[in-house]
Amino acid sequence: EPEVTQTPSHQVTQMGQExxxxxxxxxxxxxxxxxxxxxxxxxxxxVSFYNNEISEKSEIFDDQFSVERPDGSNFTLKIRSTKLxxxxxxxxxxxxxxxxxxxxxGDGTRLxxx
Amino acid sequence: AQSVTQPDIHxxxxxxxxLELRCNxxxxxxxxxxxxxxxxxxGLQLLLKYFSGDTLVQGIKGFEAxxxxxxxxxxxxxxxxxxxxxxxxxxxxxxxTGANNLFFGTGTRLTVIP
Numbered sequence: 001e002p003e004v005t006q007t008p009s010h011q012v013t014q015m016g017q018e019x020x021x022x023x024x025x026x027x028x029x030x031x032x033x034x035x036x037x038x039x040x041x042x043x044x045x046x047v048s049f050y051n052n053e054i055s056e057k058s059e060i061f062d063d064q065f066s067v068e069r070p071d072g073s074n075f076t077l078k079i080r081s082t083k084l085x086x087x088x089x090x091x092x093x094x095x096x097x098x099x100x101x102x103x104x105x106g107d108g109t110r111l112x113x114x
Numbered sequence: 115a116q117s118v119t120q121p122d123i124h125x126x127x128x129x130x131x132x133l134e135l136r137c138n139x140x141x142x143x144x145x146x147x148x149x150x151x152x153x154x155x156x157g158l159q160l161l162l163k164y165f166s167g168d169t170l171v172q173g174i175k176g177f178e179a180x181x182x183x184x185x186x187x188x189x190x191x192x193x194x195x196x197x198x199x200x201x202x203x204x205x206x207x208x209x210x211t212g213a214n215n216l217f218f219g220t221g222t223r224l225t226v227i228p
Contacts, residue, residue: 033214042204042219042220043204043206043216043218045215091158095214102163105157108157
């Protein structure tokens with residue numbers, strides 16, 4: 001079964017540094033998402049992306065965050081100047097269509113900010 | 115505003131016993147409802163989904179869930195739990211129109227004892 005793959009599985013970064021989290025969505029999927037899960041808390045929506053632009057974003061997704069689909073397969077989340085509170089598990093997801101189609105999640109990238 | 119409540123943070127059951135995990139949602143229209151499972155160090159795997167029609171939906175690994183509109187609930191059930199079912203279970207609600215982000219509950223951790 002096709003999978004969403006995320007790299008790296010664990011990223012350790014100094015506070016203030018930029019970090020890029022990478023995702024390869026399922027190949028025929030058109031909608032892409034980023035979620036995060038702070039340790040012990042619920043999974044929270046960050047952003048959705050369709051047709052090379054952001055379709056929706058949460059209040060968490062402020063100016064330090066950006067997303068990009070640099071080529072036909074990768075989907076990236078960039079955090080420009082990381083803060084301690086950015087430490088979390090970041091999940092990428094993709095779906096074939098919006099609404100009725102379920103989102104398929106990757107295994108996540110654990111981001112640790114020192 | 116949309117929200118999902120999973121009132122049980124942690125449940126312990128004996129292997130072979132039946133299981134019910136509770137989920138209540140708040141949503142202004144007909145929701146799309148999902149259950150995801152997260153094993154340690156893994157991503158979110160879709161167990162089952164409800165969009166419309168039959169209110170009892172079957173999923174993978176022997177799980178089922180029943181949508182009860184009058185109670186705003188979507189409880190997950192399994193008649194006989196296996197040790198491999200030990201994981202974190204998340205209920206999520208999605209929009210029936212337009213926006214496509216998911217709202218997750220805080221999760222229920224299932225421990226299975228032999």
